[in-house]
Amino acid sequence: MAEQWPSYVDAGQPNDPVFVGVGEIPSGRYPDRNFIGDLTKVAILALKDAGMAPKDVDTILLIPNLHGFADQADLVFSRMVEELGLNRHAKASLMIHSGGSTSDNAVRSAAGLITAGHAKTVLVLHCERWGSANLAEMVTALSKNGIPQEWEQVTGLQFNAVGGLITQRYMHDTGSTAEEMASVCVTLRKWARLNPNAMFKDKDLTVEQILASKMISDPLHALECPPLADGAVAFVMTSAENARKRGLTESVRIAGSGGCVSHYSIGQETNLSVLGWPLAAERAYAQSGWGPEDADLAQVYDSYAAVTTIAMEGLGLCPKGEGARWFAAGNGDPGGKLPVNTNGGLLSAGHTGVGGGTALLVEGVRQLLHRAEQPRQVEGCRRAIIGGTGGTYMDAQVLLLERVEG
């Protein structure tokens, strides 16, 4: 397998794509905020973080929202070019979409454009208004994502039930208890309490509270289901050469990337407690030349606890079948063996639709740039593993990131 997946672009090559800045505003319920206003805000924050102005950007890459078509159309038809004053200056404004893993594919797309010389600096933007949207409408919309209309929508399947099916099989195969599953959510909440942008930054969470909450889709309790949130994030990628020319002394490069699309509908996944992670991880590690033991933190998609434990196991970050118990022992906590989802993840920072994974990625880049607030900053971290998925967990996407200095 390894020879099929050659090394990523060598470190230090002029066109090696690097992350140079991130921007984010708080997630939660913010009915008074505005979609385009939020996008503009995070764009400017990310550019400032990169020491740049809008004119330094030649390509805008948009991550979709799921709250409505009208706002989507604004993005598809280049509204952000005008909002940022880039009329005639921008070469391209385009949208990438693969559900929850969009951020990983946006990174690959931006990286490809930069490496091939099609773009010099790419600004990636996302905003979601789920927290302020009509909940019933969002539930219905979400019940169509990755669920084939003729074969599975007719059964009444929806997203929490997909999470329930995966969790049920994971608990069966690993012997994980309800307490152990709930402990994953508790770890995420501990991180969220340290993140000023997290939806639940002010609220503690215990295993007892989770297990006492209403059953939503067995074995998932209400407090184990992701809270829909408003939120916006942005990041800037450019070439290593451009970063050097601009005097940027720290950046984040991609050491490897791997992916696996294992199915479309949950009814066709043949290994519900494994999914595509082992294959995606093998492909990514073959490119990077380093492995799970070298990571200083992990940012792994967490719409449900089992989604994360399955990914952590497939990525080799904890022993096979032991993911939930690994979290229950505090290994992923602040101060633990391997910090996981230091922003609080989707489950505690807020599920911002396609942007839940983008927020995880942005936090990983922020950590590697050593720009997270204390005491959340993982001291001296150099390598992060980003794991993305979404929908019916049809794909597993892995980005291996590392800090570059000088």
Next chain:
Amino acid sequence: MANSPIIQGFRDGLAAGDLLLQKCNSCQQLNMYPRYACPHCQSDDLGWQKAAGTGTLMSVTVLRAGGPEGFEQEIPYALGIVKLDEGVQLLGRMAPDEDGEWASYACDQRVTFQPARDKTYANFGHAE
């Protein structure tokens, strides 16, 4: 959604009390869900084979809140992924126990197709 022959064929089977699996007349492979061309050999010469109806429950969940539009009144109901003995799998509904709950179901149990003539999906219950 306009009904295509593959959707109509599957539903006609259910209406007649049968669980039909798509079978490629060219390479003889079974395809689930039914496809517009055989994913194994790309032939569009596709027919049907009646399933024995028996299989293994790969996972099960009971949805108790947040039913999608049109399903609000049906809550709660149980959904299961069944791997049929023929080797293909599909998602369907699980029949409730006598008490109206689904506590008797667990992963890896043997289950069987239960004809329900007015449905567009497969129903399963415990195998005898």
